[in-house]
Amino acid sequence: MTGLKIPRSDSPREECGVFGIYAPAEDVSRISFFALFALQHRGQESSGIATADGRIIHHYARMGLVSQVFSEHALNSLKGHTAIGHNRYSTAGSSCSNNAQPLIVGEGDNQIALAHNGNITNAEELRRELDALGYHFRTSTDSEVIANLIMSAPFSTLTERIRHAMGRLRGAYSATLLTKDTLYAMRDPLGVRPLCLGTIGHGGWVVASETCALGHIGAEFVREIEPGEIIRIDANGVESYKEDSGRRALCIFEYIYFARPDSIMNNRLLYSARQAMGAELSREHPVEADLVVGVPDSATAAGAGYALASGIPPAEGLIKNRYMGRTFIEPTQRIRDLGVKLKFNPLQSVLEGKRVVLVDDSIVRGTTTPQVIKLLKRAGAKEVHMRVCAPPICHPCFFGVDMATRRELIAARMSVPEIKDYIGADSLGYLSVEGLIRAVGAPRDNFCLACFTGDYPVPVQLEMDKLALEGLATNNCEPGITAEFDAEEVPAVNY
Template identity: 50%
Template sequence: MIDYEADKLKEECGVFGVYSRDFNVSELTYYGLISLQHRGQESTGIAVTDGAWMEVSRGMGLVREVFRHQVPQMENQYIAIGHVRYSTTGSSLIVNTQPLMVNYSGGKIALAHNGNLTNAAELRRELEDNGTIFQTTIDSEVVVNLIARSRKVTVEEKIIDSLKKIRGAYCLTIMTEDKLIGVRDPQGFRPLCLGRLEDGGYVLSSESCGLDVVGAEFVRDIAPGEMVVIDENGVEFHKFAAPKPSMCVFEFIYFARPDSVIDGQSVHEARFEMGRILAQEAGCKGDIVISVPDSGNTAAEGYAYESGLPYMSGLVKNRYIGRTFIQPSQKQRDTAVKLKLNAIRSVVEGKSIIMVDDSIVRGTTSGKIVKMLRNAGAKEVHMVVSSPPIGYPCFYGIDTSARKELIAATKTVDEICEYIDADSLHFLSMEGLKKCMPMLNAEHMCYACFNGGYPIEQKSQSPAEVDKYIFETRRKKQG
């Protein structure tokens, strides 16, 4: 069976951290991770410290599944970091779950990473040649080993020394026995923000929605090329690299929760504006506007507002089915889509439908949804997409296919329309997309998945290439 989410771009992960003397930091981290669950549903973990000891608890599955009995408990714990993961680099194994924790000459350190290093295989090869033994297949372990091997004195200096060697996307939460540290790469590909608790403690979160759930007041976003250090003396900010802002535009199109605010821009307002401009550009004639839930909801509201057409719930999403997998028969594959989504016949029957979705990756599921609506009696199905066509893979922490598997890389818009059997198909233009985030500089965004303009000039290594290197290295060692 093929589930609807299988034809979506996948974010790699989300990170969270708490420093507090009065609150239960592992419990707050648990709630924070639940609020970031949309960023990764494969595995999760929480690491805590009381200043002398450090413990980590990790597992495969959703946050509520992994910690269904108890979150990590340690008397006098006052720092915790957490992680939710969807794997791009590294296989889906328990050993690859985060946070990672290591002992080194400077003490103990735990790390959680959101993003993807584009020179991970190169650095891993160099470290292995110098005697480093790796326990996982994820690029995040490269960062931990670079920190541990640095000859600098303080942990802050060790981290900055290590960051000079890595390229790509990385938002990090790092915990020592007495510090909580956050890092955002110079391009600022992924979001990271800081909040303050009532007791004077602090919270780091991939998105501001994580601050809201634990009652933390938003302080500010961590800037690209910036490191924040939180300890008993308060908060210090360190600029470790010149900022070259290239925020991933898909955070606003799909990844982030609509109630989050990233770098001053409301995600909800950006998506609503995408729908409005899409309505201006597409100009489709129809009876009602529906969305492909849930990621298409806000853009569909904007489309309906601008077009004057009623916005109705034409598709229902089953939120309790969990992940489904490929099965051999066509009947089983068709059933899988119905398990995830189902059309409301009384809404769509006899109507010309304008269906709003955030993106088309491979096109397989879009075609099945169009067919579902026709079978429910829809007279016409016009599909409108609140992003431009995705024609290039991402190397910065998003799970995209090889370019040949991206439907927009091999087909024109008319050919995609024919493939999914829609009556018409319209994508939001690049010019229109850039108008949707007025609080941000449109030129400081990454649009590489649309136009191939990668912000990092060096040759990127895809997650698949890193996995291939690790596999081939192990095979050679085994003879």
């Protein structure tokens, strides 16, 4: 039986959300459930929780959304005072129940559970090495490589083992790790993936991918876990071990799309950062129009920012079906052909006869954007001017984001004027890298911008060699260009 298929989003897909809690006075399995519910946007393929009661680790993980995976019976079976949780979207390793996390490795007193967000670029090399040492793998994930690398380290304490493993791992990882009585959290030296620390109840501690999870469970934000930092939490409190790597490389798409708008990163509310992106777009790519429509929900804030800065009234021209979760009902061909109509419904009375500025977070493959523009024009929009908060994405991501292969990236194959024609827009403007950095309000060297610039923060030569075999040359990919043409110069597009 297959699920309901709709075209893959033009936005990149995040990989995972992680959570951890040490709170002897709290119902840690239930708190973990609600935290994972708040982090559902970071992964919708599988969900799991592992708990520890001082003697053993309990574990439950299945395919599906958080609300589908857990029942009262499942939560009641997860006893303990410490827990970690995970929502998964696969980027390394297939989408199957065997790869659902948290992962359990080891036995008895030497057993650990691990939940990982990110992607390890030297995972295959490490897997071969560990396999030669006799470590067996039951999954196809790089997360199991991390867990076994920690277990194989020649040190007596787990903190030392984690530190040793971090010295050998390359790529992106924010992770929570559980023993029978202790919670650990670690973040890669570049800080590619986010991780934060908070307090809960009387003497309890939590870690989470985003601050939005803390409010849902009544926790208080303390600080972000630093790049290269290891946090250890047990009955004695919190201990921190940190080595400063120098360079920072937080994924810029946390600001553009991945994180929820009510999360805070680098002391900045992401909703306000996205509003600023829309304002920068209006300054870089002004146009005469009647309405500004932000594609819901990811570009709602940016659309509001564009409208405010330009003086063009905002409008809710698209209504999103917010219940497009996973389903196991087989669709008919007619339903399958509806495609993006299952996700968005245009408001004809709002759009009819209007010149519309359509603001979206990004264009990756160019699959759904043309259909959204068709929807608006069929609803009577006179013109649709596309404005995009991310610069042209010309390079794939190797750090845990499903950003497509180089061959699939529309900006790697087409110029901005060609993309404009392909998606059927009357004009197209991408936010420049400089405008994006102004909007987020933090130094450029704090971020990974490799998907725009090709400047990767760590070597990815093996992956680049694979791409070279595709024979795909770099296209003219200039951030910040607006392509605009008179109607007479462009062949008519039939809708």
